[in-house]
Amino acid sequence: xxxxxxxxxxxxxxxxxxxxxxxxxxxxxxxxxxxxxxxxxxxxxxxxxxxxxxxxxxxxxxxxxxxxxxxxxxxxxxxxxxxxxxxxxxxxxxxxxxxxxxxxxxxxxxxxxxxxxxxxxxxxxxxxxxxxxxxxxxxxxxxxxxxxxxxxxxxxxxxxxxxxxxxxxxxxxxxxxxxxxxxxxxxxxxxxxxxxxxxxxxxxxxxxxxxxxxxxxxxxxxxxxxxxxxxxxxxxxxxxxxxxxxxxxxxxxxxxxxxxxxxxxxxxxxxxxxxxxxxxxxxxxxxxxxxxxxxxxx
Amino acid sequence: xxxxxxxxxxxxxxxxxxxxxxxxxxxxxxxxxxxxxxxxxxxxxxxxxxxxxxxxxxxxxxxxxxxxxxxxxxxxxxxxxxxxxxxxxxxxxxxxxxxxxxxxxxxxxxxxxxxxxxxxxxxxxxxxxxxxxxxxxxxxxxxxxxxxxxxxxxxxxxxxxxxxxxxxxxxxxxxxxxxxxxxxxxxxxxxxxxxxxxxxxxxxxxxxxxxxxxxxxxxxxxxxxxxxxxxxxxxxxxxxxxxxxxxxxxxxxxxxxxxxxxxxxxxxxxxxxxxxxxxxxxxxxxxxxxxxxxxxxxxx
Numbered sequence: 001x002x003x004x005x006x007x008x009x010x011x012x013x014x015x016x017x018x019x020x021x022x023x024x025x026x027x028x029x030x031x032x033x034x035x036x037x038x039x040x041x042x043x044x045x046x047x048x049x050x051x052x053x054x055x056x057x058x059x060x061x062x063x064x065x066x067x068x069x070x071x072x073x074x075x076x077x078x079x080x081x082x083x084x085x086x087x088x089x090x091x092x093x094x095x096x097x098x099x100x101x102x103x104x105x106x107x108x109x110x111x112x113x114x115x116x117x118x119x120x121x122x123x124x125x126x127x128x129x130x131x132x133x134x135x136x137x138x139x140x141x142x143x144x145x146x147x148x149x150x151x152x153x154x155x156x157x158x159x160x161x162x163x164x165x166x167x168x169x170x171x172x173x174x175x176x177x178x179x180x181x182x183x184x185x186x187x188x189x190x191x192x193x194x195x196x197x198x199x200x201x202x203x204x205x206x207x208x209x210x211x212x213x214x215x216x217x218x219x220x221x222x223x224x225x226x227x228x229x230x231x232x233x234x235x236x237x238x239x240x241x242x243x244x245x246x247x248x249x250x251x252x253x254x255x256x257x258x259x260x261x262x263x264x265x266x267x268x269x270x271x272x273x274x275x276x277x278x279x280x281x282x283x284x285x286x287x288x289x290x291x292x293x294x295x296x297x298x
Numbered sequence: 299x300x301x302x303x304x305x306x307x308x309x310x311x312x313x314x315x316x317x318x319x320x321x322x323x324x325x326x327x328x329x330x331x332x333x334x335x336x337x338x339x340x341x342x343x344x345x346x347x348x349x350x351x352x353x354x355x356x357x358x359x360x361x362x363x364x365x366x367x368x369x370x371x372x373x374x375x376x377x378x379x380x381x382x383x384x385x386x387x388x389x390x391x392x393x394x395x396x397x398x399x400x401x402x403x404x405x406x407x408x409x410x411x412x413x414x415x416x417x418x419x420x421x422x423x424x425x426x427x428x429x430x431x432x433x434x435x436x437x438x439x440x441x442x443x444x445x446x447x448x449x450x451x452x453x454x455x456x457x458x459x460x461x462x463x464x465x466x467x468x469x470x471x472x473x474x475x476x477x478x479x480x481x482x483x484x485x486x487x488x489x490x491x492x493x494x495x496x497x498x499x500x501x502x503x504x505x506x507x508x509x510x511x512x513x514x515x516x517x518x519x520x521x522x523x524x525x526x527x528x529x530x531x532x533x534x535x536x537x538x539x540x541x542x543x544x545x546x547x548x549x550x551x552x553x554x555x556x557x558x559x560x561x562x563x564x565x566x567x568x569x570x571x572x573x574x575x576x577x578x579x580x581x582x583x584x585x586x587x588x589x590x591x592x593x594x595x596x597x598x
């Protein structure tokens with residue numbers, strides 16, 4: 001009996017160690033990111049490396065805000081969708097660009113994708129679902145070659161509009177895919193009762209299916225926002241100096257300016273922080289969405 | 299009672315079919331967008347791939363010349379080989395680790411939710427941000443990884459700074475990033491398994507390994523295959539990590555198809571040739587995914 005208990009204890013310890021081994025790479029990389037961001041330049045270039053900052057500092061973050069146009073685009077003339085369309089001066093900056101692009105692309109995708117998910121689930125229009133699946137398989141860069149030429153021809157390069165449009169390539173498939181699965185899981189009886197009582201299909205959708213689908217909409221919104229926020233390659237190709245999204249701006253810090261690790265890590269941390277917080281807060285929804293669809297943008 | 303129910307449900311089915319046709323307005327807005335940003339680019343790419351098309355230059359029809367050039371372009375052919383090499387490694391490691399992780403996270407333990415959330419953070423984090431942190435960790439003189447290696451007595455590695463280590467190093471980052479997705483898909487499969495076979499096996503004195511090998515693995519195999527296919531497609535398409543960490547270098551030693559496509563289109567502005575690469579790339583992805591899908595029945 002005693003031997004049995006010891007064996008079980010050893011098993012539990014072994015199991016605990018293997019869980020620790022599984023999550024430690026993730027923890028270590030993010031801790032190192034924190035460490036780099038809060039160390040001064042002396043600590044960051046020291047060898048052997050300094051793991052815990054000797055005097056933690058916010059200097060790197062201040063540096064990011066002061067030297068780069070991350071948050072404010074210094075009140076220069078800056079317009080929402082290109083200068084010719086809206087001549088409104090706007091305190092932009094890369095944060096503003098990222099927010100506008102990700103929110104617009106996610107909002108538009110929800111607007112068209114929720115009804116589409118409903119339509120596909122109810123009418124069993126599986127060719128639309130298949131199309132979405134093939135879009136998932138295609139490399140994001142391949143859409144960019146024709147769209148780049150189109151935007152150039154239309155004179156849109158250098159505004160945020162091309163970015164919003166190309167991000168639809170990521171967000172629309174995610175929303176439609178998540179919503180198909182969600183509407184298929186809803187019971188049909190309520191809607192059918194409404195239809196029998198003389199409601200139109202639109203009313204059945206608006207007043208019965210839509211309220212029931214709220215959790216699914218939350219999943220679609222979060223995933224589509226995160227993958228749009230994280231997208232890098234569309235911005236690299238389409239963004240001008242003023243229309244960079246945050247990931248592109250951070251990459252440009254690496255390539256074109258004198259590299260000092262502290263500010264670079266601080267910038268990287270700031271860019272990914274919203275996503276990390278969202279993941280920590282909404283992990284249940286994110287896990288549900290990812291398990292169902294295996295979706296990934298771009 | 300049962301007769302009315304049956305009658306009612308068959309009537310419902312009939313009406314359902316009639317209604318099915320009325321749902322098309324719901325599909326129109328998304329259909330328009332999907333056509334504009336997905337289907338139209340596909341067709342336009344096919345058209346461009348048979349043209350001589352340089353940005354700012356003249357545009358002329360040149361038949362299959364772009365495709366012929368692909369067949370003799372050593373830089374392209376090597377990029378295919380590299381892509382396949384990268385993909386093979388970036389599928390095997392995440393799938394093996396992901397299945398192991400799924401088995402761990404399937405068991406109940408304290409703080410399981412928190413541990414699982416931490417585990418999936420790498421796949422949610424902004425790829426550019428984590429690529430930058432890895433870049434700093436790979437630094438040959440000041441990087442923390444070489445310090446850790448040498449402090450336990452191992453030789454320092456040149457990581458992304460040598461042609462023969464660059465692809466395995468990128469695979470390391472890719473594995474770190476995408477093992478969680480495999481874990482989630484397989485975990486979803488494990489959660490849907492019945493409990494009875496395990497109880498029967500336990501009564502018959504099976505060990506934990508036996509019940510994993512002979513019950514869990516066969517039952518969860520379809521989910522493993524789905525994860526494998528998704529991972530293969532994503533590894534073939536992988537770009538952000540390579541773009542930021544190695545930039546296709548040193549030389550061209552980590553230049554995959556996707557990276558070469560970027561260069562041809564947006565550095566050399568040779569749109570016709572880039573379009574031909576897109577078409578071949580798409581065919582390769584489609585062939586590999588079909589091959590994996592058709593083989594998934596045979597394994598078990």
